[in-house]
Amino acid sequence: MRSSGQVSWRLEDHPKLPKGKTVAVVVLDGWGENKPDEFNCIHVAQTPTMDSLKQGAPEKWRLIRAHGTAVGLPTEDDMGNSEVGHNALGAGRIYAQGAKLVDLALASGKIYEGEGFKYISESFEKGTLHLIGLLSDGGVHSRLDQLQLLLKGASDHGAKRIRVHVLTDGRDVLDGSSIGFVETLENDLAKLREKGVDAQIASGGGRMYVTMDRYENDWNVVKRGWDAQVLGEAPHKFTNAVEAVKKLRENANDQYLPPFVIVDENKKAVGPIVDGDAVVTFNFRADRMVMLAKALEYEDFDKFDRVRFPKIRYAGMLQYDGELKLPSCYLVSPPEIERTSGEYLVHNGIRTFACSETVKFGHVTFFWNGNRSGYFKPEMEEYVEIPSDIGITFNVQPKMKALEIGEKARDAILSGKFDQVRVNIPNSDMVGHTGDIQATVVACKAADEAVKMILDAIEQVGGIYVVTADHGNAEDMVKRSKSGQPLYDKNGNLQILTSHTCQPVPIAIGGPGVAPGVRFRKDVPDGGLANVAATVMNLHGLVAPNDYEPTLIEVVDN
Ligand SMILES: O=C(O)[C@@H](CO)OP(=O)(O)O
Ligand SMILES: [Mn+2]
Ligand SMILES: [Mn+2]
Structure with a gap:
């Protein structure tokens, strides 16, 4: 319930303390x-x-x-x-905050029964499921174990082609730990491939330089992510994400890695976002996902040139802004x-x-x-x-x-x-x-x-x-x-x-x-x-x- 008419807003006067102080x-x-x-x-x-x-x-x-x-x-x-x-x-x-609500929804399986998951799963037959978010176990914006469960759950529920767009952390966890997180994710994706799911990391970048800006401080941050995630374009191209992170760390720390895309043997990006795809931003925390959510959801958008605005089914892990109702679809209801x-x-x-x-x-x-x-x-x-x-x-x-x-x-x-x-x-x-x-x-x-x-x-x-x-x-x-x-x-x-x-x-x-x-x-x-x-x-x-x-x-x- 948001501020509805039935709430009685009047507060009692304090019996001993005066009003009127700044x-x-x-x-x-x-x-x-x-x-x-x-x-x-x-x-x-x-x-x-x-x-x-x-x-x-x-x-x-x-x-x-x-x-x-x-x-x-x-x-x-x-x-x-x-x-x-x-x-x-x-x-x-x-x-109970986002981290906990997502834990509960994953543990009970309710996440797969909700409107949000049903909405994105309609793309699973013909399209790719893209997962974009912060890759660490920091627990502030996202958690690796939740991503792992979601990957498994999505494939159990019919996702046949999955692309993960990772944002490296080093801010809620030790700098340098990203290599290990990417390795863990690669292992999981390899297991999915053994089960016949076409699953790969598609792009990446450091959270403070790519995607996770907040309060509209610098839209260039979101644009760099958009170019890599949606358009499949970035200054750095690799065939392997672990190598990408190791190489790019020579000149930057995890928080500030430049954007990269993963390409195939023909140098073609393996996972741009195109018409008919589904996208989930898997961070539960709101502030650093709102800007990307706007770019993914708003028809009218003038913050940067998106070049392409693919017709996708987009859901946030949570709804990030209750007033803007953004995004309109989400997998888990936020705390009310x-x-x-x-x-x-x-x-x-x-x-x-x-x-x-x-x-x-x-x-x-x-x-x-x-x-x-x-x-x-x-x-x-x-x-x-x-x-x-x-x-x-x-x-x-x-x-x-x-x-x-x-x-x-x-x-x-x-x-x-x-x-x-x-x-x-x-x-x-x-x-x-x-x-x-x-x-x-x-x-x-x-x-x-x-x-x-x-x-x-x-x-x-x-x-x-x-x-x-x-x-x-x-x-x-x-x-x-x-x-x-x-x-x-x-x-x-x-x-x-x-x-x-x-x-x-x-x-x-x-x-x-x-x-x-x-x-x-x-x-x-x-x-x-x-x-x-x-x-x-x-x-x-x-x-x-x-x-x-x-x-x-x-x-x-x-
Ligand atoms: O920068 C942020 O997003 C977080 C750390 O991940 O810090 P704070 O919670 O203080 O905003
Ligand atoms: Mn703080
Ligand atoms: Mn902080």
Whole structure:
């Protein structure tokens, strides 16, 4: 159920907390808590603002869970990520997320009974089934085991010709691990061929350079993928995908491999997408699939020259955008995230401002609002996107747009036009993903400075701040043994961790507007990101709906 007429939007007034305070909600992306050592960039960096907030523990600073089941992921080994993190922060409840829903649909076989699979399977007789997605076991956007099950299931259900278009990872998993994933996939495809299915890898490329852009930051990324996947054209041609990845890794890491196509002995691409084919994008996560989904689905499209627009049957693993209903066909229904805190708050008179730079803009809008694009009440909301730099890896520009985000938030706070000012500060995450430790230290410092600007503005207007994060990243930049020791590869090189972590994240509240007696409760020790929404509602002077996860704060009489 999306925002329907029957919902009662009115929230009770909080018995002890006043309305009318400006509340800044700051999400530091990829900012977890960890033991201090040289691979903890947050520890190494000068972060006086965040350090001072920590002094408020335990009443005004604490840790909350940001990974695994606390954010609706299948297991406690699943690291957090922005989608599930911001969904939990915004929705105030824990939803079984895409990863888990796909697991269930595959395990029960229901995936093959749904409308989406029926729709694509009508192409199996005469056409090719193309599977496009991220090839790793990272579990953030996709999972290899799900692809393996889908390959087997599709062939059991009649797919005779299958082409896989792989995007190499190195961001949710170790750089260099792509070779192993491609080998595993090749083995599976060989087994299918033994069963008489014509199954092959058709194209590939690194996720950050090919296909998986987000929030329309750089359509060239999607175009490079389109050319390889649909047109069968790429600057690099190989007859074997393992060789392709090995060779291209000489000049790029997994995340940034250039596009390649697999060709036959006549140098002809083995798997362009043509009329009559079926296509499945097998990522469950939305943000980095929306742009490709638009290119595959929209008749009217002007973002780049598609050259050909094949008549295909296309389904996403999930529906990626509930508001745009994109794609219109999908194999597994997405979590129905409804009645998010953002929607409640605008219905209760909270004028809302949200801002980040492009690479995280959808996090504090689209993800925050339950994978829904657009405003709830345009007259009550303003969402500002600061254009991100394009065509660079963020270690070369580790300050990113932190300052600009801080300025926009400051101006929004000082304007008096908003009750909630919400931002995502991307640095520790985006630079952390590059694996560049020195640059990540600079990134953390820049993020801390942006927080200071926002807290200073809150001080001026007598407001309240809530500073938290969506998951860990920069607080640990090295792969570790079970006992926590940094791991080295066989050449003696440190194994750099480009991915998120399973660490908890801090949350701090404060500012002159916080009523006396407000403090963190002690009776929600396992609190996680989903508890933040009720907390923020309280700070706006409102009581959260009953089915929200409990608030983290209480008011004690002094
Ligand atoms: O870049 C991304 O897509 C993910 C990592 O795969 O990071 P985040 O969840 O922080 O957006
Ligand atoms: Mn994030
Ligand atoms: Mn990230």
